[in-house]
Amino acid sequence: MRPLVSILIPAYNAEKWISESLQSAISQTWPNKEIIVVDDGSSDKTYEIAQSFASSEVMVFRTANHGSSAARNHAMKLSHGDYIQWLDADDLLSPNKIQCQLEALREEDGKWKLLSSSWAFFNCRTDRARFVPSSLWQDLMPVEWFVRKMSENLHMQTSTWLTSREISDAIGPWDTRLQSDDDGEYFARALLVSNGVRFVPEAKVFYRRTPSLNRVSYIGDADDKKNSMLTSMKLHTQYLRSLEQSERVRTACLTYLQTWLDTFYPERPDIVAELQSLAAELDGHLEEPRLRWQYNWMIPIFGWKASKRAQRILPQLKSAMILQGEKLIYRLQRRFGMH
Secondary structure, eight states, X not given: OOOOEEEEEEESSOTTTXXXXXXXXXXXXXXXXXXXXXXESOSSSHHHXXXXXXXXXXXXXXXXXXXXXXXXXXXXXXXXXXEEEEOOTTOEEOTTHHHHHHHHOOTTTGGGOEEEEEEEEESSOGGGOOOOOOTTSSOBOHHHHHHHHHHHTOOOOGGGOEEEHHHHHHHOSOOTTOSSSHHHHHHHHHHHXXXXXXXXXXXXXXXXXXXXXXXXXXXXXXXXXXXHHHHHHHHHHHHHHHHOOSHHHHHHHHHHHHHHHTTTTTTOHHHHHHHHHHHHHTTOOOOOOOOOXXXXXXXXXXXXXXXXXXXXXXXXXXXXXXXXXXXXXXHHHHHTTOO
């Protein structure tokens, strides 16, 4: 019998996108599936829209607002699948995503092989999405995966993963302390207990590009998110070092710390000091972050903090304007039947 796949969708104020995301789950060519939506106390019509899809295959639940990790944990408790597919309420799966991944499993893989897939950003139309491979887009053992992620500042989008029930049970719940990089930490634990990653290029995920300020992953000036990111970084370093003690691991960890240092500098000297202490444990030292050349000239005039803020915000404003322009064109094309 074909294994049951649970497609788990945490949702919060996603009334604009939940219909498309649910439809992409329902349209999966893998026939043996259950779809569970947990509305995390939305203040818009997310729950009502999701409820309109309710069926023997689609179950919709509502909880008080406790954050995406708590909603995911609730969905997991309600699920019965042999495999778990996470899907954020604004993202999309290609119709054959799950089928391609399960059919790529080999007899020797067993239930401890993690399955990943290709992914791409999209704005309004998935046919405009560009899939840009990274060095994580291949079969890898856990330690190699960690080294590449941390030394090259890479990630795999949440919905790319397909995990067995055995792996999900072994790693336990999502960490509700984390308000940023909760997915990175969760799947890092999955890698620890796995016997490696099987990458399936034919399986595809579409990651909706939304304004940065609206993303859960956006850190900005929020101290709670900076604290969460620090916790995740310390855990990533701990996880990798538990797999291998070597020069390449030490270098990857130091590169990882240096890459993310500017998230905290200079506003959080306490975190900067903690990261320097962690670097010292690795026999290294973190250098003062540098702004990109387009903004570095601003430092003598406006100071480090203002120049850093400009480096973060101006590209976001440009991206938001481009996104709004594409949305307008898309609406006009649909209104007048253009393609």
